[in-house]
Each structure stands twice: as C-alpha cells, then as structure tokens.
Amino acid sequence: MSVVSMDKSPSVAEPAVVLASKPQNPQVEALLLFLRNGTAALGLSMMAIIVVMCLIGPGLYGIDPYAIVNVPFAPPGTPGALFGTDFLGRDILAGVLIGGRPTLIVGCVAAAMTIGIGVLIGCMAGYFGGWIDRALMKFTEFFQVLPALLLAMVIVSIFEASLLTITLAIGIVGWPQAARLTRAEFLRIRDLEYVRATRTAGARDFYLIFNTILPGALPPIIVASALTTGGSILFESGLSFLGLGDPNMMSWGVMIGQNRNYLLEAWWTVSIPGIAIFLTVLAISLIGDGINDALNPRMRKR
Amino acid sequence: MTNLKQPLVFLAQSVGLALAVVVLNFLLIQLAPGDPVSVIVGEMGGASEEVIAQMRAAYGLDKSVLEQLLIYVSKVAVGDLGYSYYHNSPVLQLIMQRLPATVLLALSALTLAVVLGTLVGVLSARKPHGLLSSFVTVVSLIGYAAPVFWTGLMLLLLFSAIWPIFPTSGMVQMRAPKGFMYYVDVAHHLVLPAVTLASIYIASYSRLSRTSMIDVLSQDYIRTARAKGLPEGKVVYKHGLRNGLIPVVTMVGLQFGQLFAGATLVETVFNWPGLGRLAFESILRRDYPTILGILLMTSILVMVANALTDLAYRLVDPRIRSKRA
Numbered sequence: 079m080s081v082v083s084m085d086k087s088p089s090v091a092e093p094a095v096v097l098a099s100k101p102q103n104p105q106v107e108a109l110l111l112f113l114r115n116g117t118a119a120l121g122l123s124m125m126a127i128i129v130v131m132c133l134i135g136p137g138l139y140g141i142d143p144y145a146i147v148n149v150p151f152a153p154p155g156t157p158g159a160l161f162g163t164d165f166l167g168r169d170i171l172a173g174v175l176i177g178g179r180p181t182l183i184v185g186c187v188a189a190a191m192t193i194g195i196g197v198l199i200g201c202m203a204g205y206f207g208g209w210i211d212r213a214l215m216k217f218t219e220f221f222q223v224l225p226a227l228l229l230a231m232v233i234v235s236i237f238e239a240s241l242l243t244i245t246l247a248i249g250i251v252g253w254p255q256a257a258r259l260t261r262a263e264f265l266r267i268r269d270l271e272y273v274r275a276t277r278t279a280g281a282r283d284f285y286l287i288f289n290t291i292l293p294g295a296l297p298p299i300i301v302a303s304a305l306t307t308g309g310s311i312l313f314e315s316g317l318s319f320l321g322l323g324d325p326n327m328m329s330w331g332v333m334i335g336q337n338r339n340y341l342l343e344a345w346w347t348v349s350i351p352g353i354a355i356f357l358t359v360l361a362i363s364l365i366g367d368g369i370n371d372a373l374n375p376r377m378r379k380r
Numbered sequence: 381m382t383n384l385k386q387p388l389v390f391l392a393q394s395v396g397l398a399l400a401v402v403v404l405n406f407l408l409i410q411l412a413p414g415d416p417v418s419v420i421v422g423e424m425g426g427a428s429e430e431v432i433a434q435m436r437a438a439y440g441l442d443k444s445v446l447e448q449l450l451i452y453v454s455k456v457a458v459g460d461l462g463y464s465y466y467h468n469s470p471v472l473q474l475i476m477q478r479l480p481a482t483v484l485l486a487l488s489a490l491t492l493a494v495v496l497g498t499l500v501g502v503l504s505a506r507k508p509h510g511l512l513s514s515f516v517t518v519v520s521l522i523g524y525a526a527p528v529f530w531t532g533l534m535l536l537l538l539f540s541a542i543w544p545i546f547p548t549s550g551m552v553q554m555r556a557p558k559g560f561m562y563y564v565d566v567a568h569h570l571v572l573p574a575v576t577l578a579s580i581y582i583a584s585y586s587r588l589s590r591t592s593m594i595d596v597l598s599q600d601y602i603r604t605a606r607a608k609g610l611p612e613g614k615v616v617y618k619h620g621l622r623n624g625l626i627p628v629v630t631m632v633g634l635q636f637g638q639l640f641a642g643a644t645l646v647e648t649v650f651n652w653p654g655l656g657r658l659a660f661e662s663i664l665r666r667d668y669p670t671i672l673g674i675l676l677m678t679s680i681l682v683m684v685a686n687a688l689t690d691l692a693y694r695l696v697d698p699r700i701r702s703k704r705a
Contacts, residue, residue, distance in 0.1 A: 216393075222399050222687075224677040225640050228659055232671055235663045236411050251570050316645055319529050320660055334530060338649070341533055342541045349537075351531035368668035 109372070118368020124361035128354075132178035143172035143328050151344040163348045164337050170347060173333050174354050180329040181318075181355070184245050185311035191249030192310065193303050196256020197292075203257070204264025205287050215261070218254045226251040227316065234322045241324055248313050252306065259302055263295035270294075270354040297373040304366025315355050330355045394683050398497075399453070401679045406452050407670040410445065413571070461676065462669035468661070471673035475655065480552055482654035485647070486639050488570055490576035490632065496578070497585025498628055502621065504586070505593030516586045523583025528642050532576040532649035539572060546572050549651035573650040577642050581635065588631055594626040626693075634691025640678050 112118050141147055146167040154162040154170075161170035166181040203214040237243045266294040267273060270292055276290045317323050318331030319338075337347035384624070443451070461471040505512040540548040551569050596602065597620050605615045609660075644656030655674055662670040 189409060214398075220397055222634075223397055223679045224401065224404075224684050225675065225682065227639065227642075227644055228640070228671075228675055231644075231659065231663050232408055235666065235671075236408060238524055308525065315527050316529060319527070319645070319647060321562065322663070331527075334527075334533070337531060341537055345537055348530070348533050352527065352534070355530065356522075356526045360526075361519060368684060 081280035082280060092297055099320070108166065111369050112372035115368045115371055116370070117364045119180055121364025121366075121368060124357060125365060126359055127208060128178065128361060129182070130364035131175060132182060135178075136172065138156070139170045139172055141172040143168060143176045148203055149346055151340070151347075153344075154346050154350075161350050162344070164347045164369045165340050165344070166353070170333075170350055172374065173287075173328050174330070174351055177328045177330045177333055178354065178358070179300065180241060180327045181311055181331070184241060184248070184314040185307055188245045188248035188310040188314070189303060191245065192306050193250040193256050193299065195249065196258075197260045199253070200257040200260025200262075201264060201287050204261040205268055205283070205291065211261075214257075218257050220258055221251065224251070227313070230317060231322055234317060241327065244314060244317060244323060247317075248310050250327065252313070256299065256302055256306065259298055260295060263298060264291055266290050267294045292377065301366055301370045306361055306371060307365070308362040311355065311362070311370035326328070357367045382563045388689070394687070397683060398676075398680060401676055402453055402456050403449070405676055406449050406673060409668060410429060410450075419547055420677070430666040456676070461673035464662075464667055465668045466665050467670070471669050474658065474670060475673055475677050477656045478658045480649070481652060482643055482656060484566075485570065485573055485577065485652055485654055486643050489643075490635075490639060491647075493578040493581035493585055494628065495631060497582045498589045498625070499545060499590030500582075501586040502593050502616065502624065505590045505597060505624075505634070508615065512580050513590070516590055520583035520587045523579050523581075526579070528576060529645040529649050531579050532573070532646055535572050536649070539680070541645055551653050572648050573652050576649070577646045580642055581639075584631065585628060586633075589628050592627045593620060596620050596624045629689060629692050632692075633686050636682050636685035636689075640681065 121216065136143070147169050148163045148167050150163060150165050151165040153238070154160065161174065163169055164173070171247050199214050200217065203211040203218075229251050230244075233247040233250065234243055273290055277286060281290065301320070314323070315329070315331030318329045319335040321332075323329060323332055331353040334348050341348050383588045414449050459472055461475070463469075464471050464474055467474055500512070500516055502517045504510065507513060536548060539546045551566055570615070593616075602615060602620055605619045606612070610619075641658065643654060644659060646652065647657040648660050655678070659674045660672055662668075662674070
C-alpha cells in the first residue's frame with residue numbers, strides 16, 4: 079500500500095525523481111488496472127444491470143407490485159407471472175424490480191454515512207494523537223462492544239421505522255471499523271517526509287488532514303467502502319426481514335420476511351428475492367476485490 | 381509491577397465501558413415514546429389518575445432525570461435489570477433462561493467456522509494456485525454475499541422439506557426424550573442453525589488463514605525447518621500454523637459481537653429459543669426493559685469474549701507473552 083500512497087500524495091517532495099521514470103498518472107493507471115481486471119468488470123456489469131433494472135424495470139414491466147394480480151402461490155412460469163406470485167397473489171417479479179430501490183438507496187447512503195463518520199473520527203484520532211486519540215478510541219471501542227443489529231433494532235423501534243431512521247441506525251452502528259482503519263493509515267502517514275514538508279511550509283491542520291494526508295490514506299478506505307456497502311445492504315435486508323423496515327415500502331428483505339411462513343408451499347416467494355440480494359452484494363464485493371487489486375502495488379507491472 | 385497493573389487497568393476500563401452501556405440504555409429509555417407507566421396502563425386497559433400517579437412515584441418517574449439515572453445505575457449494579465411486564469418476570473431471570481441456548485448456538489457455529497475455515501484455508505495455502513484455492517475464493521465470495529437468514533431458509537427448504545433429515549424448528553422435540561437421547565435430540569436440532577450461522581464465517585476464516593499461511597510459509601524459518609529435514613506435515617502444521625493462526629484469533633475476538641447479531645436472525649428463522657429471538661419478540665411487543673437488558677448483557681458478553689481473546693493471544697503468540705513477563 080505504501081507505494082500507492084506515495085504515488086498519490088500531492089507532488090510536494092518527489093516530482094523530480096518520479097518524472098525520470100515517466101510513469102503514468104497513478105490514478106489513471108489504477109483505473110486502467112481496475113477495468114482490465116476480469117472480476118471487477120464482471121462485478122461492475124452485474125451492478126450496472128441491477129441498477130438499471132431497479133430504475134426502469136418497474137416502469138417497463140408495468141405490473142403494480144402491491145396489487146393482487148393472480149391467484150396466490152402461482153408457481154413461476156404461470157402466464158402473466160414469470161416468477162410466480164406470493165401469498166396474496168402479488169407478482170414476485172414486480173416486487174423484485176421495485177424492491178431493489180429502498181435496498182440500494184439505504185445501502186449506499188448508510189455506507190456513505192458509515193464511512194463519513196468513521197473517516198472523520200479516524201482522521202481526528204490519528205492526526206492529533208494524545209488525549210484526543212485516546213478519547214476517540216474509547217468511544218469507538220464502546221460502539222464496537224454494542225451488538226450492532228440489536229442496537230439498530232432498538233433505534234428503529236424507538237423512532238418510527240422509515241428509510242431515514244433505518245439509514246441512520248445502520249450508519250450509527252457501523253462506523254467503528256472505518257474509524258480504526260483511517261486512524262491506522264493516519265498514524266502511518268502523518269510523519270512521512272512530504273507531510274512534514276507541507277507542515278513546515280506553514281499549512282494548517284485542516285489543510286494537512288484533508289489535502290495532504292487523507293489522499294494518501296484513501297486506497298484502503300475505498301476498498302473498505304465497497305465492503306461496507308455490501309454489509310449495509312445485508313443489514314437493511316436483515317432488518318426488513320424481521321419486519322422492522324419501512325412498513326409501506328416493498329423491499330427484498332420485506333418480501334422474504336412476509337413469505338417465509340409459506341416457504342415449504344411456495345419456495346419461489348422466498349428464494350427469488352434472496353437471489354436478488356445475493357447477486358447485488360456479490361457484484362459489490364467483486365468490485366471491491368477489483369479495486370483492491372488495482373490499488374495493490376504488487377499487482378502493478380511496470 | 382506491570383503484571384499486576386495491567387489486569388487492574390483492564391478491569392477498570394471494562395467497568396467503564398459497561399457503565400457507558402448502562403447510560404446509553406437509560407438514554408434510549410428516555411427517548412422511547414411514552415413512559416413505562418403509560419405502556420403498562422395501556423396493557424392493563426386503563427387506570428385512574430390516582431393509580432397512574434402512584435405508579436409513577438413507585439417507579440421514580442416523578443424525580444429528575446439525573447436522579448432517575450442514578451437509581452437505574454445502582455439497580456443495574458446489583459443485577460436488577462428491571463421487570464418485564466409481558467413475561468411477568470424479572471428481566472435477568474428471563475435472560476438467564478435464554479442465554480444457554482444462544483451460547484450453545486454461537487459457540488458451535490464459531491467452532492465449526494474456525495475449524496473448517498482454517499482447515500480449508502491451510503490446505504489451499506499449500507497450493508496457492510490450485511483448484512482448492514479457487515474453490516476457497518468462490519465459496520468465500522458466496523458466503524459473504526448471501527444474507528444469513530436467507531441461507532437458513534434455503535437450508536430449511538433443502539434439508540427439512542425436500543430431503544427431510546433435520547427438524548424445521550425449535551431446540552427439542554415436542555415430547556423431549558430423557559437422559560442421553562435428550563442431548564442427541566438437541567444436537568440434531570442444532571445442526572441446521574449452527575451450519576447457517578457458521579456459513580458467514582467459514583468464508584472469512586478460510587480466506588484469512590489462507591492469506592496468512594501463504595505469508596508464513598514463505599518465511600525464512602520455514603525454509604530452515606524444511607532444510608533440516610523435518611517432514612512437510614510437521615513444518616506446516618507445527619511450525620507454520622502456530623504463526624498463521626494469529627490473525628484468526630484476532631478475528632474470532634472481533635467477530636464475537638457480530639456473531640450474536642447473526643444469531644438473532646438465525647434464531648428467528650429456526651425458532652431457536654435463545655436471546656436473539658427473545659430480543660426480536662420483545663421489540664415487536666415494545667417490551668423495553670427486556671430489550672435493554674439483552675443489549676447490556678450482550679455487550680458484557682462481548683467484553684468477556686474480548687478479554688478471552690486477549691488471553692488466547694498470549695497463549696498463541698509467544699512474542700506477546702515474553703513482552704509481558
């Protein structure tokens with residue numbers, strides 16, 4: 079990782095040496111490596127298909143996912159219901175298409191929140207050190223001890239369950255890992271020469287944290303973001319499966335939760351939404367693996 | 381000096397953490413809509429103003445928030461986690477009834493995941509580009525991406541319905557057998573839930589131990605061990621594994637909290653009579669004393685688990701041990 083962060087750091091101390099070997103712009107190089115990577119390309123195209131299906135699928139398919147359109151438990155392949163119907167006779171395919179929206183939105187926003195909080199706390203702890211570091215790390219440890227799902231369940235049940243509260247709950251319980259990661263990177267980078275040079279040049283704390291050190295710390299954080307997004311999606315579907323999600327919103331987890339009692343009579347009502355969650359998280363982790371490889375200096379062939 | 385000081389500092393910090401959880405619990409109660417009295421009154425079907433005032437006084441709700449917090453903390457300190465009106469029983473007693481089932485489930489799943497995961501990981505580390513290695517990569521991707529409750533439902537479908545070799549739910553049969561057969565029955569019920577819960581972790585352990593073993597096996601001391609003519613099995617499993625296991629031990633400690641979270645979902649799917657299902661049911665019933673009691677108890681369990689991990693660390697890694705002595 080260290081080679082990457084040196085490459086990506088602002089060109090304060092090293093341009094003369096680097097120019098001599100004429101490498102490509104490291105960001106461009108990483109992007110190329112990422113795109114050339116087979117698993118990453120697979121993940122990216124899977125994700126693109128899923129997003130497009132969630133965006134325009136419901137409109138194209140045209141069947142109301144909340145309406146009773148057929149007999150209950152119509153098996154897949156029934157005319158008019160490709161994936162069958164659920165215990166009320168609602169169309170499963172329509173549900174799967176619309177159900178991706180809340181899942182993806184909550185997953186992405188919650189992951190952004192998780193990473194945001196975590197990076198902020200990790201930055202502060204790693205940059206300032208001393209008692210600030212100790213206090214923030216105690217705070218982090220406190221959140222790591224709390225059982226995440228249980229706490230999220232409590233938060234969602236105390237405040238009305240809605241997309242907003244679920245997102246907040248996932249964000250609140252999920253950030254400690256990102257904080258620890260960011261802190262570790264900051265501890266490693268903050269005394270490197272280019273940071274010292276910038277500091278000597280009179281840069282303020284704010285500039286040093288966000289413009290000098292953070293870019294160097296980003297690669298592992300980006301990889302962690304992919305994992306966090308997948309984790310948040312699983313978290314959201316777990317909450318909705320338990321019936322603690324937004325009651326007015328069809329999501330993949332909700333579909334599984336509502337149909338689970340009929341699993342033995344109608345396997346498709348539970349299996350198909352689960353496959354949707356599975357494929358989405360799989361796509362995201364493939365992308366994560368791809369980013370990891372692209373940013374990993376050992377994978378670079380010069 | 382350090383030998384005595386470290387555990388004391390550790391103990392003080394753990395008590396501090398537990399206190400913080402208690403305070404958080406209290407804050408969550410304050411945030412919950414309606415005070416407990418109005419909830420109880422609602423369940424009783426209404427009561428007169430006088431009775432309500434009396435009850436408020438009995439629960440100390442007429443005092444200031446700070447006083448209430450002190451009362452709450454002092455109660456928790458002596459093991460009084462409150463009273464569940466739904467179950468008509470002290471929360472601590474409820475938790476203690478359910479705890480063994482969860483611990484049984486969590487520990488079986490963890491053991492299964494660690495043993496199986498490490499085994500597969502080590503085997504594939506011996507041939508980093510072999511078939512088994514690719515298999516590990518694929519399986520760990522699948523294990524990570526499948527939601528655990530769905531995995532459970534699919535296993536139910538396969539092994540309780542299509543090929544009915546395992547029971548669908550619960551921990552024992554309706555008519556529980558006596559003696560030795562009781563344990564056999566529990567074990568029979570345990571298989572599917574434990575495999576489901578383990579499925580998330582088998583993947584991460586096999587991946588972790590694979591990476592760690594590849595790293596360890598390329599080190600000099602391993603080459604020395606081979607050069608002096610030790611059999612390959614001894615090199616890998618005695619010299620290599622010992623160091624290769626360190627990240628696995630770390631992971632076990634870190635994942636303990638998550639393990640209980642996963643247990644909530646698995647217990648719900650399999651109707652396993654544990655703490656997680658109790659938490660879920662209590663949330664649906666808005667039985668806050670029970671939920672918060674479970675939250676506290678689980679946090680304490682995680683802290684204990686962390687302490688045990690620390691201990692295991694010292695046993696596995698001689699470098700840490702010598703530093704401490």
